[in-house]
Each structure stands twice: as C-alpha cells, then as structure tokens.
Amino acid sequence: MSTNKLSRRPLVAMSEPTSPSTPDFMSISPAEFFYRNRQMAGFGNPSVAVFSAVREMVENALDACEDARRAPVVRVDVHSLSHDRIEVTVADNGAGIPYEHVPEAFGRVLYGSKFATRQRRGTFGLGVSMAVLYGQITTDSPVIVHTRPPASTGRRYEILIDIEKNRPVVESVTDMLRPQEGTTVTVRLKGDLRNRDRIVQYLRLTSVGSPHARLGLTIDGSEVLDIGPATRVLPTPPVVTRPHPRAADLELLRRLVSTRPTTRLRDFLVSSFQQVGRQSVSRFVQFASLSPSRPVGTLSRDELAHLSDALQKYPGFGRPDASSLSPIGQEGFVRAVEQVFSASCVKYGARRPAEWHGNPFIVEGVVATGDSFPSSDVPQLYRFANRVPLLYDAGDDALQRTVKRIDWKRYGLGPDSRFAVFLHLCSTRIPYRAAGKQSVDTVPEIEAETTRLLRSLGRALSRVVERQARARHESRRRRSLLKHLRLIAKFSASLAGIDEPPDVRPLVDGLFEASDDD
C-alpha cells in the first residue's frame, strides 16, 4: 500500500456519527512545531530571545569564518528601537553565502549543512531561522541579510518565513556593495536588555572557546567589548571522516547500503567506515558469521539487523578518528583564560579521544585562579560544547553534575579558594538535552572521561594549593627568624659596644634561598 497519495491529500477528520470528537488530523511543518514550542529553542520570552538571537547569529558567523579558514572578526551590535523592540546585527568576515542558498538558510527551519561527521558549532539549521521566526511573529520584520560571497560585490535580502509551509518568502533582493567578503545579518525582535550581562559574559566566554577570534560588541552605540584574539594560530580545520562502525545503527547502515547495493560486504565495510581495514574486516566477518563476498544489496532485513548489531558490539575496532574534532588546545585556551579573566592558569589538561555510540569526543579543560572567581570550596564551572559556552540550565547538565561529584576538599580547596574550571567537550555529536543547546545529556562515557580529567586537574590544583600554603608558612618562619635574629644582633652589638647592629637580612635570605634549592 502506497501512502504517498494520502500524504498529499488535505487531511480532514473522519466524522463518524458514533465517535463524538474524533480530532482533526494534520501534518505540521518543523517551522510550525518550533513556532508553537519556541521556548524549546531558547525563544520563550523577550529577554531570553535577545540573548538567544545574539548567540545563534554569533555561532553562525564563527562557523562561516572557519569554513573560509580566516581568523574570525565578528562584530555584534545590539540596539534598542523602543522600550521593547531590539535590533541585533552581527557581521562576520567569512566567505559569504552563495546567493542561491540565502533564502533557505534564513527562511527555512532545519536547513543547514549536510550530515557530515565533523565538529561544528551549529548543526541543526535551527538556530538562526528561529531568531528570524521570533522576530517575524513579534515585530513583523523580515531578517535582513547582506552578504558577499567570492567573485561578486554583494547583495541584500529581506526574508520572512512561511511558517505553515516552512518556506522562505523573499520580500526584496537588491544588489548592494559590501566592501569585503562576509555576511551581515540583522534581526528585529521584541525584547529588552535585561539579559545584557549574559550577552557580555557569553561573548567573553566565546573568546575563550574561540581564542583565535576577535569579537566586538556595541550596545546602543557604545562599545562594550573588543576582545581577542588571544592567539594568532588558527585551529586545524576538522576533517570530515567516515562514520565509525559502532555508530552504525540500522538507519545509517540502510542508507549506506542503498548507495551501492552491488558492493561486496568486505569492500563495503572497508570503504564505508573508519577503523575497518583489510585485516580487521576478516576478523569481523568471522565474528559476525557473514560471508565477506555477499553483495550488500542481497542481505535480508534480518541479516542487516544482525550486521548492525555486530558492528556495534564487535570489540576489535579502533577508537574513532579524532581528526574530525577541533579542541581549543593548550596555548589558546590558557592564554584566553588569562586574558579574559585576568587569571593565572594552574593547569591545562586534555583526555585522549574517546567515543560514545561511535561518536568521537575529547574533553579538555583549564583550572585557573583569580580574584574574578567567587570564593567557594567547589570551583566555579564554565562549560563549553564545540567551543560554544553554555550559560543556562546548568542544573541538569552532565558536566556540572560531574564537577559536583568531585570531592574538592581532597584537593585542598577551602571556603576561601578562588578557583574556576573551564571544561570543553568537543564531539561530532553533542547530546544536547533540548534544542536551545544549553545543557548536555547524561552519557556515561562522557561523564567518565570528564571525571578523569577533573581528577588530574584537581591534583595539579592541590599542588598549587600546597605550594601556596607552604609559601605562607615559609614567609611566617622567615619573619619570625628575622625578628629574633635582629634582637640577638642588637643585644650582641650592645654587648660588644657597637652602636649599629649588623644587618641580618642577607643571612636569612641566604638560609631560605638554600632551602628553596632543595
């Protein structure tokens, strides 16, 4: 039975006389879904909406610069049009957007970059179109996109979304010079500046997550921030990799099979997946009891289910390739924390690449001390996922929970400690708990790696705490010794009839220098 015809027909309710209220059925577009449930994507009320709009636009801008392999320069301008109308403009120096993609990139929910196994800030094609949708339903203003891709001079678009059909409505297109390549996006929305501090904090943390970027912020015409870059080194661009066999759920497997059904199983596995070579494939087909020469298109449904199961369970595959990831790295991470938070970094640490459900991930972090951190016996946590700072919903976040489970007293932290932990999780797939991308879901593998990283950071921290305690102790001993030697010197001098007692400080300094060398 084909259902294609059905799905095209307008769907009107059956009105059976005996069924008093059979509901009307209909299909809703993803734009409609997120219009009805905009709080799920971070657009629940005007104050949060301004923050979310800035955030989504900045993420897009940074991704655009990195696609173009340029050091990002991103300027954010937030402007109050009235007491409850805000205009947000974000400009980047990326490679612009090819004109034919502009309408859908902004006027269609769930339109974005392909399902490539590679780390990116935005992945859903949801964020910016949500800002456009929210702006449209609250101020009736279209998004204004002024972009200049290579080999052109610039074009300006005004775009709305047909929410019921999830399609862009282009209100106007004009050729308009943009001095350099890049994109400038303007959204007008109902909102206020109650979350001003969050926006500032978000950008400061963004410059930690992307220390090679320069970020500017003006609010109502006054410059509020101009930070970065903390490093001139551009990150190695993450590479698109083949999926890991442990990520081969049935859906993925079926899609891969449908692209080349005549390929033999052995060749299919080697060419479709990473970590599957000539040798490991022989061992694997034995493990799975499948014939290596079967064309994959001839595998029955049960055999395909069995193959998927075996791929996920076989213990012999190597860890996923981490070249699809782009960690912040020691130099940039440490410098940015030092600069942005006037902190001194105690230690940088990174775990080896690990995986969850076949998705590679790396957890890295920095412990820092500084007067800008609150004093507490649990360090202040700053969370990052794929370089994006997470500012809300810490309560249910897996990283936050892991930090709380650590017994920080063991590492010498007392109630007056001023320490902060910066944790960065990067992965080809971040298990966000909601479309607003503010907290990470519970994944045992990620929590285990985070715990190990935190312990090693904790040990480094305890050495610093110890050293600080020892230094305080030494300084007390030194002062006491100095005091007593001075009295002895004075007494000896008066005994010897000398007016001026000898200076004992060089003696004490000498003593402590000797002990420092130990």
Place this chain on the structure above:
Amino acid sequence: MSTNKLSRRPLVAMSEPTSPSTPDFMSISPAEFFYRNRQMAGFGNPSVAVFSAVREMVENALDACEDARRAPVVRVDVHSLSHDRIEVTVADNGAGIPYEHVPEAFGRVLYGSKFATRQRRGTFGLGVSMAVLYGQITTDSPVIVHTRPPASTGRRYEILIDIEKNRPVVESVTDMLRPQEGTTVTVRLKGDLRNRDRIVQYLRLTSVGSPHARLGLTIDGSEVLDIGPATRVLPTPPVVTRPHPRAADLELLRRLVSTRPTTRLRDFLVSSFQQVGRQSVSRFVQFASLSPSRPVGTLSRDELAHLSDALQKYPGFGRPDASSLSPIGQEGFVRAVEQVFSASCVKYGARRPAEWHGNPFIVEGVVATGDSFPSSDVPQLYRFANRVPLLYDAGDDALQRTVKRIDWKRYGLGPDSRFAVFLHLCSTRIPYRAAGKQSVDTVPEIEAETTRLLRSLGRALSRVVERQARARHESRRRRSLLKHLRLIAKFSASLAGIDEPPDVRPLVDGLFEASDDD
C-alpha cells in the same frame, strides 16, 4: 522573487574555488532532526527509551479514550524479548483510528491533531512516532497497529518511517477482527528494565492525573498493577475555543485575516476571538485608533503589526475562557491520592483560571500526609501537566523551583514531616522546556499562581500540623490528669475507708469533651 522552485530543487553545494570548504547545504526532515537528536525527545539511551515509549503510548491511549468520551481502560504489557530487546504493547478502549489516518499517525513525525485551543496530553504529533522511529533504528521492527474504528471489524498494520522523507512506509495491512473498538499498538525496541520502577511510578501517578481511568501493567507476564478508577465521574470534555486576543501574535493574526479578508474589522474581531463582544470591540478599536469598518484584508503590514500589538496590550479584555481546560477536580484528585498512596488528604486547592500570553491555565493541587512519603522539611513534590505526570528533569522545572522557594517551616513542617504536594498545571499550551516534555519553563504568570496556591495549601497544612501538635499535647495533659486524679481518688477512698476507688476516667473524658466543643 518566488522561492518555490528553489525549495523543490535538489540542493547541491556551490563549490567556489576561492572558498576552501563551503559546506553542503540541505534541508532535513523533522524525522531526521529527531533521529539525530533523539535524546531531546526522551530517546537518548535504551533504559530511558523504554520508559518514554510506555509514556507516549499511554498518553495517546488516554487521549483516544477521552476523544471517544469513554472511561479509559488502558493495558500496558512490557515484555523482554532478550537481555536488550523489549516489546511494549498498549491497548485502549478508545474509538479506534480511521483507517486512512493510521499510516501517518504512526509513520510520520509531527502529524497530529489540529492546532485547536483545547487541553490535550499529547499535542505535537511527536511522541508515538518517536517510539516507532527508535524501535526501527534499534531493532528494525515496524510498529504494529491493530485498530477498530466504529462501523468496522478491525485492521492490522505494520508501519516503518522513511526518515529522510518523513513518510510512512506501510509494510503490511491485514483485515483482522478486534473484539471491541479501540487500538492496540506494539513497538519493539532496544532497551532494558532498569527503569522498571519509574514505569510503575509513572502509571501510579497517571492514575492520579486521570482518576477516571483504569490502568493495568504486566511485566514479563506477571501482573504488576491494576489500579483505578478512583472515580466513576468522567471529566467534562474540554471544549475547543476561539483564541484569546492576547494570544494574537502576528502569525495567528495573519492566518485569521487570510481566511476572510473581506470581513470588517469589528466583525472580524468579534468572530475570531473570545472575550470580544459588541461593546468591548468598540472600546478596543478606539484604543487602537483603527476604523471598525475597514475590511481586514486592506490593513497594511504596519497596521496589522499595530493591531497585534494593541490586542496584546489592551487591558479591557476578560480572562480567557477556561472551558477549554480539564482540571482533575477535587473529588477525583483527592480520592486517587488517598487510594494510590494510602495517604490522607489534607486539602485540595485550585486557583481561578489565569492566562499566560493569552493561553488559559489553571493550577490545582493536593497536600497529603502518609507514611509512603519521605520525611523532610520540604514536602515531596509530584508534578503534573495536562494530567501527565512529569518524572524527570525536576532540577530546572518551574513548579519544583516554586515549591523550593516557599518557607515551609512557617507552616510548621519539621524534619520528621511526611507530607507531599501534588501540583497539576493544565493549559491549552504547556511551556515544556524540551520535546521530552519533562519540565516546565519559567513563566512568571504560572509561577505567581503556583505560589499563591502553595501558600493556601501551606496554611491548610499548618492547621493540620497545629491540630496534630495540640492533640499530642492534650493527650499528654489527659494522661497526666488521669494519673493524678487516680492517686487522689485512691487516697480519698482509703481515707473514707472504701476499698474500690471510683473510676475517674468519665470525669476526665467529660472535661476534655467540653474543651473540644470550644
């Protein structure tokens, strides 16, 4: 510029030579979005998935029974197929599903009941199709739907989802007798029974949220639960109402205008919205400085934006009609808490209908005491939204936060108190924080009403706590009085030479009865 053609074209990346890695753009279907982000919808790992599947299927079953205006009888059967394969079957006595809707209702994400302003458990058309999708990608099994709508004898479907296209793939259809009207749905998925207790708790709480329902649960063939109904009274079915004018964002307004552009503004407002009558409309058009006789189709975009703004700001409209809501109500709520938790109910309370962004809502609740509640100086909270119990993600939930902000010590709660609060929020729109529908977003109006309800429940609670304390005190006084009077009686008897002293208890009882009457 029309973009219809664009959106139909296969979308291939531009490969500009000067842009090193312009990403491939593509549109993804909502099924694909939730396939990639299944943790957002409650299907992040096998243990949670079993719980979520039960939950979504039970909600659908209860909605189906209520659409048919029958006392729901819902049976859940959870069966282990192997150590990591589970089969969940849920059967209801609703009115069945019209055959032509079956494929899409189960094989299409975001296919559901129309955008009607009326309280329902499920509203997105997301839940059951997520269970089907998860079952399919983990076990390759189709969902099995056996339904019997009125005037037919039953039909059995096997359905998969084409995830890339978000379309049902019907694997088989067979006419098969189902003894009664209703629907039986079976999903096979990767999972385990680690969340067994949650499933049991979910169903116990569901029978509190729907006290007119009978719910059964068997796990691996053994009956685990058979509860309810706590009341024979069916709830008054919520009525579909016109939207409230304060819900008139531009999108809604534009849709309404497009259905009858020639209607005059005055008539348009009266017929489109609730709480707008002949008199209030005159005052409103004056407030908005618009001519009441303009055909709405002639309103310019700016005028429409102005109208939307004025509708949301005008203070003269009445509160939204609450007939679209279906609170649990005192009788059923109290009885169900008493039966399911062997508790004694201290007090039921309900707030008057209020609104958030034009959506009507009611908060109602019960305070109960009983040995099954943990002893604590903050009462245990059980949350419900549109009769559905919320079991996860309490940390960020607005209801939970409101309970924590109350100073329960003021109401006499000590560390040994065994009290629980059951809170039910019902609304035509619940602001869930994520698609998994486990926690309520921060909405000031909802929190304010909840706080007021909790205070009045708290006062009732403090009267009970006081009465209990007074009773303990009285009982001590009574025992002491009895002891002393007995000694006096004995002494007086021996003085008077009487062997048997008189019984003083009637005297004491009389004293205390008199004081009880005060």
